[in-house]
Amino acid sequence: MYTWHFDVPWDYRAVFLRGAAVTAEISVGALIIGLTCGLVIGLARLSKRRALSWPAAFFVETFRSTPTIVQLVWIYYALPILTGIQLSAYNAVLLGLGGHTAAYMAEIFRAGVNSIEKGQMRAALAIGMTPYQAMRRIILPQAVRRMVPPFVNEFATLVKLTSLASVLAVPEILHEANNLIASTYRPMEIYSTVALCFALIVFPMIYAASILEKLWRKDR
Amino acid sequence: MSPTPADGAAPAEGPQPLLRVAGLCKRFGALKVLHGIDLDVHRGEVVVIIGPSGSGKSTLLNCLNFLEPYDEGEVHFDGVLVGYRLDDKGRKRPMSHRAMSELRSEMGMVFQSFNLFPHKTVLQNVIEGPRIVRRQRRKEAIALGQALLDKVGIGDKAHVYPANISGGQQQRAAIARALAMRPRAMLFDEPTSALDPELVGEVLDVMKTLAAEGMTMVVVTHEMGFAREVADRLIVMDHGRIIEVGSAQEIFASPTHPRTAEFLRKVL
Numbered sequence: 187m188y189t190w191h192f193d194v195p196w197d198y199r200a201v202f203l204r205g206a207a208v209t210a211e212i213s214v215g216a217l218i219i220g221l222t223c224g225l226v227i228g229l230a231r232l233s234k235r236r237a238l239s240w241p242a243a244f245f246v247e248t249f250r251s252t253p254t255i256v257q258l259v260w261i262y263y264a265l266p267i268l269t270g271i272q273l274s275a276y277n278a279v280l281l282g283l284g285g286h287t288a289a290y291m292a293e294i295f296r297a298g299v300n301s302i303e304k305g306q307m308r309a310a311l312a313i314g315m316t317p318y319q320a321m322r323r324i325i326l327p328q329a330v331r332r333m334v335p336p337f338v339n340e341f342a343t344l345v346k347l348t349s350l351a352s353v354l355a356v357p358e359i360l361h362e363a364n365n366l367i368a369s370t371y372r373p374m375e376i377y378s379t380v381a382l383c384f385a386l387i388v389f390p391m392i393y394a395a396s397i398l399e400k401l402w403r404k405d406r
Numbered sequence: 407m408s409p410t411p412a413d414g415a416a417p418a419e420g421p422q423p424l425l426r427v428a429g430l431c432k433r434f435g436a437l438k439v440l441h442g443i444d445l446d447v448h449r450g451e452v453v454v455i456i457g458p459s460g461s462g463k464s465t466l467l468n469c470l471n472f473l474e475p476y477d478e479g480e481v482h483f484d485g486v487l488v489g490y491r492l493d494d495k496g497r498k499r500p501m502s503h504r505a506m507s508e509l510r511s512e513m514g515m516v517f518q519s520f521n522l523f524p525h526k527t528v529l530q531n532v533i534e535g536p537r538i539v540r541r542q543r544r545k546e547a548i549a550l551g552q553a554l555l556d557k558v559g560i561g562d563k564a565h566v567y568p569a570n571i572s573g574g575q576q577q578r579a580a581i582a583r584a585l586a587m588r589p590r591a592m593l594f595d596e597p598t599s600a601l602d603p604e605l606v607g608e609v610l611d612v613m614k615t616l617a618a619e620g621m622t623m624v625v626v627t628h629e630m631g632f633a634r635e636v637a638d639r640l641i642v643m644d645h646g647r648i649i650e651v652g653s654a655q656e657i658f659a660s661p662t663h664p665r666t667a668e669f670l671r672k673v674l
Contacts, residue, residue, distance in 0.1 A: 309521035313535035314511025316503040328525050
C-alpha cells in the first residue's frame with residue numbers, strides 16, 4: 187500500500203504559489219498578445235485582399251499544424267541562429283504561446299464573424315455605414331457573444347500549455363514541481379498538487395464564462 | 407460632403423430622373439441574371455416590379471444601391487454614378503467607401519428578412535444610422551426616431567428587442583430605420599414575403615402612406631393588390647429582362663407579352 191504524504195507539497199506551498207504566479211503571468215501575457223493579434227489576423231483572413239488574407243492564413247496554419255512544444259523550442263534555439271535575436275526563455279515562451287493563441291483566436295474571430303447572418307452587414311451598409319463601421323457596431327458585438335464559449339476553451343488550453351515552458355527552464359508551476367521532485371522524491375503528491383493548482387486557476391474562468399453566457403441570453 | 411453635384415439648392419424638378427438605370431448587366435459566375443436593364447424612376451414615382459422568382463427582380467433592386475455590384479451598364483442616382491468613379495482615362499474604378507456610404511444613406515432599403523440588429527432595441531435600431539452615419543446629436547436622433555416609430559404605429563415598442571415583437575412590427579421598425587436617414591428614395595425587396603398573411607396589411611398600409619406622401623419608391627413584391635392600388639408604373643421581369651412596362655390596370659387587364667399573361671394567371 188502506498189502512503190500518500192501530502193504534507194510534503196504543503197510544506198513547499200510557497201514554491202507552488204511562486205510557480206502559479208509565473209503561470210498566471212505567462213497566461214495573461216500570451217492572452218493579451220493572442221487577443222490583439224488574433225483579432226487583426228482573423229479580420230485580415232476575412233479580407234477579400236489576398237495580400238492580407240494569404241499571410242494571415244499562412245500564420246494560422248503554421249501554428250495550428252505544428253506541435254506547441256516544438257514552436258517554443260524553435261523560437262528559443264533556432265530564431266537566434268536565423269535572425270541573431272536571442273530572446274530570454276521567458277520572452278520566447280510569451281512569443282510562442284502568444285502566437286499560438288493568436289492563431290486559434292483568429293479562427294474563433296473568423297468563425298464568429300462568419301456566423302452572423304449576411305443580412306446584418308447588408309442592412310448596416312444600406313443605412314450608409316462604411317464596412318468598418320458595420321463591423322465595429324453591428325457584426326462584432328453580435329459575434330463576440332458567440333465567441334465566448336470557444337474563447338474560454340482556448341484560454342483554458344493556454345493556461346495548461348504554459349506548463350510547456352518548463353522545457354525552457356521558465357520557473358512556472360511544472361518546472362518548480364520537477365525541481366521539488368528531484369529533491370523530495372515525492373512525484374505522486376507533487377504532480378497531484380500541480381493538477382490541483384491548474385484546476386484552481388482554470389475552473390473559475392469556465393464558471394464565470396457560463397454565467398456571462400446565461401446573462402447575455404436573458405437580454406435577448 | 408455630398409458627392410451630388412446638383413445638390414444644395416432645390417433639385418431641378420426637370421426631366422432628369424432620380425434613378426437612371428442603363429444597360430445594366432449582372433453575372434453570378436457563368437450565370438447571367440440581368441441582361442441589359444433600362445429603367446428610369448422619377449421623383450415621387452412608385453415603381454412596382456413583379457415577375458416569377460428567379461427573374462432578377464431582387465438582384466436589380468440590390469444593384470441600385472450597389473449592395474450587389476453590377477458588371478456592365480450604369481446606375482445613376484440623381485446624376486451620380488453608383489458604385490464606381492471614373493478615373494482620368496474614363497475607366498471605372500471602385501467608389502470610395504465614404505462616397506458609397508453617402509449615396510446609400512440617401513436610398514432607404516427594406517429587406518424581406520427585416521434584418522433588424524438583434525442586439526439593439528427597436529429605438530436603438532432606428533437611431534443607429536442618424537447617430538453613426540450622420541453624427542446627429544443623441545437627443546435629436548431619439549426625437550426623430552420616436553416620431554418615426556409613432557408614425558409606423560409601434561411607438562410603444564421603442565425599448566423592446568426585435569426578437570420580442572411580431573414580424574409585421576419588425577418590418578415596420580425596419581421601415582422606420584430606413585426613414586430615419588431621410589432618404590430621397592426607398593427600395594423595398596419583397597417586404598411582406600416573410601410575413602404571416604394576417605400581418606401583411608399593416609406593412610402595406612405604412613408603404614401606402616409613404617407613397618401618398620410623395621416618396622419615390624421601387625418595390626419588388628408579389629402583392630398584386632398593392633401593385634394595382636399604388637403603382638404609378640408596373641414593371642414585369644422575366645429571365646433577367648424587363649418584358650413589359652405600363653400601368654397596373656393596363657397590364658392586369660390586357661398583358662401584351664405571353665409570359666406576363668402566364669405569370670398573372672398564376673398569381674391573380
